Amino acid sequence: MFRPAPWGMPVRGTQGVLMEEESVAAERIHLWDRDTLEEEAWLIHLPSSRHASDVTVTELTDTAGRAPGNAKSALRPHPFEDLACRLLSALCDGPGLVVLRGLPLDELSDQACAELCRSAISLAGTPRPPESAAPMDHLLTTVPTSRVSAPADPDDILRGPAEEAALAPHTDRAGPSGPPRLLALLCVRPALKGGESLLVSGHSVHDRLSADRPAVLSTLYRDFYFGAERNLARSGPVFTRSDGRLQVRYNRYQIERGHHAAGEPLTAAQVEALDAFDEVLGDESLFLRLPLRRGDLLMLNNNTVLHGRTSFTDHPDPLQHRCLARAWAD
Incomplete structure (x- = not known):
């Protein structure tokens, strides 16, 4: 069961109280921390009866294209329609992940895993082109993607495991059309050690700032510049x-x-x-720390949840390096 943390903004006044209470209730579902977010609110196990031949790109895409109210869909129930409903419920009416x-x-x-990731996110939104930000940006690995199916270079193996620094919690910018609504990450291969995903509710950060550093919120509601690349740079507020x-x-x-x-x-x-925001992000009690397994698909509401990862040590063999497939959707 999902138990939201206490909301720190009281409802005031006599006019429009019901509307304000409904707005507060709607936002409480995105307000969580490590102690209040329970596993059943975000984890969906694919039935063990589903075999590799059952979970195909075509099948997932077919499910995504079937409108919930379509009469033909009602006559021909699809095995992934219930899954799509559960995904949407968690992303929109749940913790956002x-x-x-x-x-x-x-x-x-x-590459086939990347296609599967993009098809899976189509259950919850309209996927963006696979290279909407940069070439091969849909595969996240420490190995050049042109070599993912090539024989391992013995010199690479002799150099030993690769070390990668931690990645601070953030939201994705994606391509020229602006930040995506949804992010999907499919774990193709985990790291040898470390590399856990760090997930934090943007609502919890806002709530903490409202309680402890309210004076900085007005600045965070004003525009900042994000990024320097020609197709990615934009301006906008944090909140x-x-x-x-x-x-x-x-x-x-990027700011x-x-x-x-x-x-x-x-x-x-x-x-x-920004320092106040980062200070809140330094509180690990706000994080869901998630070690992704091979075959885990993590989907986030990029409007409400920040994501990062811990540092990791990769396998000495470059062909076994950590690899995540990434897709965005609106």
């Missing part, structure tokens, strides 16, 4: 409200790059606000 465990990846190439719903966009590294590229150094107030 879900893990589908047990996707069979045997005999699938890395916004759309139709009364809180949304978060955060990447400290600093963006302001440097724009020739507009961060002001003292902006630095203070």
